[in-house]
Amino acid sequence: MAQLVLDRVVKSFGKTPVVNEFSLEVPAGSFVALLGPSGCGKTTLLRMLAGFEQVDQGTIQVDGRLLAGNNLHVSPEQRNMSMVFQSYALWPHMNVMDNVGYALKLKGVKGEDYRQQVMQALDTVNLSHLAERAPQDLSGGQRQRVALARCLVSHPDVVLLDEPLANLDQHLRASMEETFREFHRRTRATFVYVTHDQAEAMALADRIAVMNHGRLEQWDTPEQLYQYPQNTWVARFIGQGSVLHVHRHTDNRLLSGPEVMQLLSSSLGSTRQAILVRPEHVRVVENGIEVKVLSRVFKGERYKYTARLQDGQELGFFHPARLELERKVCVQVKQAWGLLD
Amino acid sequence: MSHPQLSSLRNPSRHWWVLGLLFIIFLVNVLPSLRLLGEALADIVAGEKSSFWKVLRSSATWQATWHSLYTSVLATLLALVLGAGLAFFIALTNIRGKSFWVFMFMLPMMIPPQVTALSWLQLMGPGSALLQLLGIAPALGSRQPLYSDWGIALLMGIQHAPLVFLSVRTNLLVLPKELVEAARLSGASQYRIMLDMIFPLCKNGILAGAAIAFVSALGNFGIPAMLGIPASYYVLPTLIYQKMADFGPLMLNEVSSLSVIVGAIAMVGVWVQHRFQSKMPLLGMPGKPLAFDLGTSRLGCEVGLGLIITLILVLPVLALVASSLVPAIGVPLRHDNISFSAYAYMLAGQGVTWRAFENSMFLSLSAAFILAFLALPLAYVIVRRPRRLYSFLLMLVDVPYALPGVVLAIACILLFAKPIPIFQITLYGSLGIILFAYLSRFLTVSFKPVHASMLQFDGALEEAAQLCGASMVRRWRDIIFPLLAPAAFAGFLLVFMIAVNELTVSALLWSAGNETLGVLVFNLEDGGETVLASAISVLIVMMIALLMLVLGILGRNLPKGVIPWRS
Numbered sequence: 001m002a003q004l005v006l007d008r009v010v011k012s013f014g015k016t017p018v019v020n021e022f023s024l025e026v027p028a029g030s031f032v033a034l035l036g037p038s039g040c041g042k043t044t045l046l047r048m049l050a051g052f053e054q055v056d057q058g059t060i061q062v063d064g065r066l067l068a069g070n071n072l073h074v075s076p077e078q079r080n081m082s083m084v085f086q087s088y089a090l091w092p093h094m095n096v097m098d099n100v101g102y103a104l105k106l107k108g109v110k111g112e113d114y115r116q117q118v119m120q121a122l123d124t125v126n127l128s129h130l131a132e133r134a135p136q137d138l139s140g141g142q143r144q145r146v147a148l149a150r151c152l153v154s155h156p157d158v159v160l161l162d163e164p165l166a167n168l169d170q171h172l173r174a175s176m177e178e179t180f181r182e183f184h185r186r187t188r189a190t191f192v193y194v195t196h197d198q199a200e201a202m203a204l205a206d207r208i209a210v211m212n213h214g215r216l217e218q219w220d221t222p223e224q225l226y227q228y229p230q231n232t233w234v235a236r237f238i239g240q241g242s243v244l245h246v247h248r249h250t251d252n253r254l255l256s257g258p259e260v261m262q263l264l265s266s267s268l269g270s271t272r273q274a275i276l277v278r279p280e281h282v283r284v285v286e287n288g289i290e291v292k293v294l295s296r297v298f299k300g301e302r303y304k305y306t307a308r309l310q311d312g313q314e315l316g317f318f319h320p321a322r323l324e325l326e327r328k329v330c331v332q333v334k335q336a337w338g339l340l341d
Numbered sequence: 342m343s344h345p346q347l348s349s350l351r352n353p354s355r356h357w358w359v360l361g362l363l364f365i366i367f368l369v370n371v372l373p374s375l376r377l378l379g380e381a382l383a384d385i386v387a388g389e390k391s392s393f394w395k396v397l398r399s400s401a402t403w404q405a406t407w408h409s410l411y412t413s414v415l416a417t418l419l420a421l422v423l424g425a426g427l428a429f430f431i432a433l434t435n436i437r438g439k440s441f442w443v444f445m446f447m448l449p450m451m452i453p454p455q456v457t458a459l460s461w462l463q464l465m466g467p468g469s470a471l472l473q474l475l476g477i478a479p480a481l482g483s484r485q486p487l488y489s490d491w492g493i494a495l496l497m498g499i500q501h502a503p504l505v506f507l508s509v510r511t512n513l514l515v516l517p518k519e520l521v522e523a524a525r526l527s528g529a530s531q532y533r534i535m536l537d538m539i540f541p542l543c544k545n546g547i548l549a550g551a552a553i554a555f556v557s558a559l560g561n562f563g564i565p566a567m568l569g570i571p572a573s574y575y576v577l578p579t580l581i582y583q584k585m586a587d588f589g590p591l592m593l594n595e596v597s598s599l600s601v602i603v604g605a606i607a608m609v610g611v612w613v614q615h616r617f618q619s620k621m622p623l624l625g626m627p628g629k630p631l632a633f634d635l636g637t638s639r640l641g642c643e644v645g646l647g648l649i650i651t652l653i654l655v656l657p658v659l660a661l662v663a664s665s666l667v668p669a670i671g672v673p674l675r676h677d678n679i680s681f682s683a684y685a686y687m688l689a690g691q692g693v694t695w696r697a698f699e700n701s702m703f704l705s706l707s708a709a710f711i712l713a714f715l716a717l718p719l720a721y722v723i724v725r726r727p728r729r730l731y732s733f734l735l736m737l738v739d740v741p742y743a744l745p746g747v748v749l750a751i752a753c754i755l756l757f758a759k760p761i762p763i764f765q766i767t768l769y770g771s772l773g774i775i776l777f778a779y780l781s782r783f784l785t786v787s788f789k790p791v792h793a794s795m796l797q798f799d800g801a802l803e804e805a806a807q808l809c810g811a812s813m814v815r816r817w818r819d820i821i822f823p824l825l826a827p828a829a830f831a832g833f834l835l836v837f838m839i840a841v842n843e844l845t846v847s848a849l850l851w852s853a854g855n856e857t858l859g860v861l862v863f864n865l866e867d868g869g870e871t872v873l874a875s876a877i878s879v880l881i882v883m884m885i886a887l888l889m890l891v892l893g894i895l896g897r898n899l900p901k902g903v904i905p906w907r908s
Contacts, residue, residue, distance in 0.1 A: 052804055076807040083808050089801035093823045102819070103809035154809060 002063045002157035002190050003028040004049070009058035009069075011044055011214075018044045020214040022058070026207075031184050031191040033201035036211035037237070042194045045211070046160050049192060050083055051076035062157060082151035083160040086167060088143045090135035096122070096146050097131040103154035121153040122146075124186065125179065141172045148183055159184075161193045165200060177203055198238055202226070210234055228252070231340050235276040240304075242277045242315045243339070249273055250338030260333040264289055264309065274339040279304065281334040282317035288330040291315060293323050307331070359726075362718055363734070369781045371737050373752035374604075374744070380755055381601040384594065392594035393601075402599065405580040409603070412494045412565065412576060413558035419498025420554040424505025425547050427649070432513040433539070434633050436643060443510075444893065445650045450503035451885050453842035454563030455863050456878040457500055457657070461487055462567065462866075463875060464660035471660040473673040481671070488572040493565050497558045499653050504557060505550035508618075512546025513539070531633055545617040552614035556607050560745025562845040563859075567866060577603045578747040578845070585849055590758060597755060600748040611743045658882060665875035683876035693856060694877070700772060701858035705840035708779040709833045712787035717829055719788060720795040721821065738788060741781040746845030753778045753850065770852045778846045786839060787832035794828035794899065827899055831892060838888045842881055 004026035011019040019041040026032050034042040047053040049060060051067070051074060059069030067074045082103075090099050098105075101118040109117065122128040125145035135143055144164060151159050161180070165173045181204065184191050195201050201208050202222040210217040210225065217237075218230045229235040230252070235243050246263040250273050255263070260275065291307035294314065302318045307329070309315055315331070323329060384393040396402050431442050449457065463469055466485035472478035486492060516539065524538050562578045569579055581599050584592045635642055664670070668680045687694050723731045741749050757768040757777070768774040798821075806820045844859030851860045858881070865874035896904035 050804070050808060052807075076804070077810045077812060079808075081808060083805065085801040085805060087799050087801050089799060089805040091802055091806075091820060091824075102806065102811075106810045106815065150805070150809075 004158060004190060004192070005059075005061040006045075007059045007061070007069075009045070009048065009060065010056045011041070011048060011053060012056055018214050019048070022211075022214065022216055024209055024216065024219060026190060026192065028063075029188050029190055030206045031181075031193065031204060033193045033195055033205035033208045034211060035195060035198060035201040035208050036217075038196055040211045041214040042196075042211050043162060046083075046162055046192060046194045049158070050081055050160055051079050079158075080154075080156055081158040081160060082154055082156040083162065084144070084147050084151060084164045086163045088135075088147045088167075090143055090146055090150075092134070092136060094135075095131070096127065096133050096135065096138070099135060099146060100149045100153055102150070107154075117153060121149040124152060124183070125149045140168050141176060144168065144176060145179065148179065152183070152187060155187075156189055158190045158192065159187070161191065163195055164193075165195075165197075173200070180204060210237065212237075228337060229276065229339070232274050235274075235337075235339055240279060240316060242279070242313075243274050244277060244309075244313050244315065244336075245272050245274055247272065250275055252340055253338045255336045255338055257332065257334045260336045261289065264333065276337040276339055277315060277333055279316045279318050281336065282315065283332050283334065284317070284319050284323075284329050285332045286330060288332040290328055290330055293325055293327050293329065296323065296325060358718070359722055362715070362722065365715065366719065366734065366738065366784075369777070370741055370784060373749060373756050373778075373781055374740055376756045377597055377600060377604070377748070377752040380594075380597050384598060393598040396595055396598040396602075401575070401580065402602070405575045405577045406602065406606075408490065408569075408574060409559055409576040409578075409606075412490055412497065413555050415491075415494035416497035416501060416558040417551055417555040419494065420502040420505050420558075421547070421551050423498065423649075423653075424502035424507075424550060424554070425509045427502075427646075428506045428509035428513060429539075430642070430646070432510045434635050434639075434642070436635065436639065436646070438643075440893075442646060442650075444889065445654060446506060447503050448886065448889070449499055449654055450501070451838060451889060452500075452882055453844060453859055453862075454496075454500055454561055455567055455844050455859060455866075456563075456661075456842070456881055457496055458487075458564045458567035459862065459866055459871075459874055459878050460657035460661040461492075461496055463664040463871075464657045468670050468871070469660060470663035470667045470670075470672075470674045471656075474663060474675075485571075487568050488574075489568070490574060492568050493574070493576075496564045496568065497561050500561070500564065501554040501557045504554045505547070508550030508553065509543060509546045512543040516542055545620045549614050549617035552610050552617065556610035556614065556743060559603065559607055559610065560747070560845070562745075562747060562848060563863070566848070566863065578745055581747050581751065582848055590754070593751075593754065593758065597751050600751040603745050604748045607743060607745055607748070611739075658879075661875050661878055661882070664871060665879050667872060670869075670871045683872045684880075686873065687876055687880075694861065694873070696854070697856040697858050697861040700855060701841050701843075704772060704776055704779060704857065705837045705843075707776060708783060708840050709787065709836040711780060712784055712836055713791075713829045713833045715784065716788040716791040716832055717822070717825055720791040720825070723792065724795045724798070725800070738785050742783070742785045746782065746843075747849060749778055749782055750846045750849035753781070753846075770855075772855050775847055775850045775855065775857065778850060779840050779843065782846060783836045783840055787829075787836045790828040790832040790835070790899075790904070791825055794825055798824060827895065831895055831899060831904055834888055834892055834895075838885060842885075 004024075006022055006024045006026075009019055009022045010017065022041075022045065034045060036042050044053060048055055048068065054073055055068040057069070060067045062079075066072055067079060091102070094102070097118055100121055101109075101114055104114050104117055119128050119131065122131055125148055127142060127145055127149065130138065130142065135146065138146065147164075164180075165176055168176060177200065180191075180193075193201070193204060202225075205222060207219065207221055208225055209219050212233060218225060218234050220228075225234070226239055229238055232243055235241060244264070247266070248263060250263075255275060260277070263275070289309065291309055293305055293307050295306045297304045299318075302320050303322060304316065304318055305323065306314055306316050317331060381393060384391045388394070427442075427446060430436065431439055431446075436442070462485065464471060465487055467479045467481045467483050469478050487496070520542070521534055521538055524534050529537065560578065562582065565574070565576045565579050566582065569575060570583070575583065577599060581596045581603075584596050584599075663674050665683055666679050666681070667674050668678055668682070672678065686692075689695070723735060753774055754769060757774050760767045766773075768777065802824070803816055803820055806816050811819060842859050843857065844863055847857040847860050848863065851857060856864070858877070862874050862877055862881075865871075865877070892904050
């Protein structure tokens, strides 16, 4: 359990900055996600935390101890962190037991003590019956759990997870998410989880750091992030809302239904400001703003529609009934969120 | 996610071992060629009277150059027809027992050229024990038909056909099946698919294979030495050898000029090969290889393939066995006069035969061992810390292997003719100079498998160990070495297999007491001891077949590209 502090961290490959003036304070024992599109620098940031990449500028501290920066670089083997890799990184020439116990072996733990600790770690991921197997003989989900047990055994301060579910199928993901949550409760270590999948990040993390082009866009709880995105980019990236342009200042404020209806029905003025309308806040009604249905996707319990407003902007909404394409319907917006830019 | 760099490697205090490694590579791989080049340049600058201009004016030089080009081009054409044809046949059809055919067809490449030459000499000509056994031998005193330019070209063509075969087959195996299926859905017949899809797509593989076959034929010493010298038909490598054999180090200036000429022609070939090889499409791995249905003609095709193998491999080896069992050359082999005296003499553990065997074992085992330990860190540095300098280095590692062996031998003589400064050790005339030449020539053989294995080594495996608290030394011991060891062992066996029969380099570097197995076969045949030479050759062929089987079994658990004939 440790507090992580990143202060204005900069990293460039050649002349391209990959991580740019990135600052973050991760509370001890929390589960945080680094979320962003591919190439946003989240993996590089994780590798800097582990010590595989050096920091160009800025500092990284754990519980007040400097790990990187100011011409200091603590090597990965001395950071007391562990990592779950996307490729699992299980050593093919060792069996499950030796994979899990390698860190103990390096610390000089031997005999019954070694065996007991390894089996305990394997027990927590329900794999003690496979201790003698080779990693190649395990399924993807089992390999991931071995990798987790390997993290567990060395009692790390910080556990780093690099897109650990990317290679698993949909069904396994849900059960692995549960395993991660359980694992976090048990170890009480600080978890940093890198992913490009927002559903995964929201399901697991206490707090999410949204990254884009090496910068921190927003640092918030999943709920805050969804409801109150700080800017247009985050609003477009998280969820499936529509970002609409209106002609009045609405800075970071929740807009009521009548207010939004009034903004949308009047024509565009000179000032352009963006608002975020979530599809669940749009209803098809008898009297409202007239829109033309553009596309329809069947989602099982309902349909997801895209429709065009009279000024040409597009709005997404859900509706339980089938509407014909090109048909004109009236909609009402219950609320919207005013965006900064 | 790729992990191109590891942090600990960037720590400047750990750079010393990388620098040390690069220095050794420079010493062993680059210095000899530089020395030869320096010698030639100094000579050219020296003007009209220098040996370079003298060599250029000599008619023997131009005649040998013409012979070299003529036999090499003919051999390349034969290798192309044989190698590419069989590659298409084995890689693209539903023929049975593919790995058996590949193995049988690879054997001629691994059998040393002097043994190939000897076995063909035993197959044809008046002295052939096999032909006498069948009663169809030409009359005694008639000419051996292989002592000619056509004989040289024929044998070199057969010997180097597997190189074309490998190049084309590699190209064919990565052809995506979908391309052919798409063509089929567009209505193309099998014939049109061959013509419009497969042929254009593996053009580069064919041309690269032809270039490498040409370079190998140009540098081949064993075959033109055994077939050409008796007929006074000299190619460049044998001309250099003859001059050195007749006049010794006095001719060093002249032969180094000749070496530069061969080296220059070979380098053009290597350049062409690299050009086409780099253009070979890497289109990914098809799930299932292509397999055109041969239908009812499949059995006929298999019989045909068997006949080809019989002709180019089985018959010569049988002739060799027959020659090793007769009491004396010229005596027909009968069931009542089979003699094992040659084998008994050889295994008696004394004399020059045993000494050559010991020398070759020592040289090839030491070279294979040292090279395996150079290849491991070299592959690691090149893959984990890619730099432009290293890709240049990678090219240089190839040079001593691509250069004709005679050229490398001359370069080594130039380098060690005088005692090494400071240490005052004379390597020339000792086993040391042969070992040095082997290290230089075979580094690439040992390096390739380890490199291929290292390229598929997930960097995360090492990083995971690092996070467990393993230091660099521990990571090498626990993770990197165990995972690269099988490939390093494959490289070890390959180097051993090639080095133990090496002739071209040793032919110029051996001295009394320092004979090698390759030189021995050559000298015995030269001295008329054909029965003994055949017996040794039979054992060599058996050893090679055995080692290839071991490598094949080992290769099942190795990544693609580690064993050259498995993919």
